[in-house]
Amino acid sequence: MNHSFHLVVDNVEKRFDTKQGEFLAIRDVNLRVNRGEFVALIGHSGCGKSTLLNLLAGLSTPTGGVLVCAGREVKGPGPDRGVVFQNHSLLPWLTCFQNVHLAVERVFAGKESKAQLKERTENALKLVGLSHAIHKHPNEISGGMKQRVGIARALAIEPAVLLLDEPFGALDALTRAHLQDELLRIVAETKSTVVMVTHDVDEAVLLSDRIVMMTNGPAATIGEILEVKLARPRDRLALAEDVEYHHYRKAVVEFLYSKHKKAA
Amino acid sequence: MTNAITMPLAVGASLQEKETKRSAHEMFVETAKKTSEDTAESRAAREAELAMKIRRRREQITGLVQTTVPAFLGFALFILAWQFLSQINSQIPSPAKVWMAAVKLFSDPFYSKGPNDQGIGWNILSSLKRVGIGFGLAALVGIPLGFMIGRFTFLDRMTAPIIAILRPVSPLAWLPIGLLVFKAANPAAIWVIFICSIWPMIINTAVGVQRIPQDYLNVARVLNLSEWKVFTKILFPAVLPYMLTGVKLSIGVAWLVIVAAEMLTGGVGIGFWLWDEWNNLVVEHIIVAIFVIGIVGLLLEQLLTRIAARFEFNEKA
């Protein structure tokens, strides 16, 4: 098989129709993601990270350019691309278990027994440390816990592509670190391709193979792409004193806070 | 009334004989003083706890009093005004007279002396039956229609003008059509209920479908859920609270309409009975009928509010 990219974003542009007229959110976005690659999207709030991720998910269509996933043009969403939404998007009338089970059932129902589906669901929730809250409704758990259910729901279907929109944004530092490690482990195991939106510089450097840095909107685009050549598996303790790590970190910080400083 | 007010004192007295007359706050201060003298600290703690209990109890009772007193007062004023009216206009029966009539009517609600002379219980039940059938049919048609209108913009645009025109039409305007088509009074009355109570259910269900947060639908799209799953797991639960609001409004309308419809169609039913009593000029029965209609309507609404509350989910948290 000749080399082909898992995800291709070609000259993509997205305009929104708003009450004040047309709004150009992102333009001239070009990106190629290899199979099994981990890409972080970083940029200031409102620059269009979620917009780009939604295009990849197939939840919205570009007003210009094309997106390709696994050799086929993205025409709509599908379970080959698991999505963790920025605002968790759990169904409030279902328990945590039912929320995850809905996804598991959709993907594995034909192939596995009921008991296996249940086990999958429970394992996914266990992975994010929510075994104790399995039968609670979303309104009975904290914001961070909701986000974790959202992550469990996406991971449970073992998608080829994981699209994460600030999945750890609402979490405390400890839980965040734990889940980052879990994500690294899972991704290494499943060899999923990951595109993850984040605000957190450390998170971006720790997790990704490449960091895509976006300029400020409106009409945002990719400013720079930084390749992170840190060996895997990565250990957060060892990296804390790693010179290279700090070099990458500095590059991202410089991009965000001096080259593309957010206008107050 | 007086009972409710003196009760906290009575409770206090039974718990602690000597300190009845003092306020809970004074007692609290008192117990605090005692602690320094008393060697038995546990006793002080117990007393403080007791004082707290009394105070909490007193707050509970004042809360109850605050809500019930105005209601009672309203009722008392209402009865007083009515009494006054009956005194200046001898045709209006006094509250006492109506009360006596009601007691008599409800002492034997289920007698039956031929089709035109039946107990008030039968009248209420047959009205409820008509409302049940008309409203049930309206729900059967209106709710699915509401779902479709909410889901398909085309259908929404197609039906919007018709609904806008037909909805404000008075219930009685529909009656001739019913009589014409069904050639009988009873189905015509049911028809009127049907056509008048269908609108809130269509509209509320459709609005509910249109207001489903995009986030929920995105979940469905990302997972590529089947239409059936989308309906049972997302559409239906999300729309349910809206739908039940529509149902609640509808049942209110249905009950409002039945009286008018029965007045015109005759037969057995609380509306017809009211009209019959007007023809007999038994005014106290008319007033009894008004109260019965009001109370049954209230109960129907309460029932649906209860049901709706069961299905409320907490969107935000």
Ligand SMILES: Nc1ncnc2c1ncn2[C@@H]1O[C@H](COP(=O)(O)OP(=O)(O)OP(=O)(O)O)[C@@H](O)[C@H]1O
């Ligand atoms: N549906 C929409 N209609 C109109 N404008 C939109 C819409 N969605 C996003 N935008 C605009 O596009 C821009 C980018 O939004 P987007 O949500 O992608 O930002 P973001 O980078 O994800 O921000 P954040 O980090 O705060 O989540 C914003 O200016 C936003 O107002």
Ligand SMILES: [Mg+2]
């Ligand atoms: Mg965003």
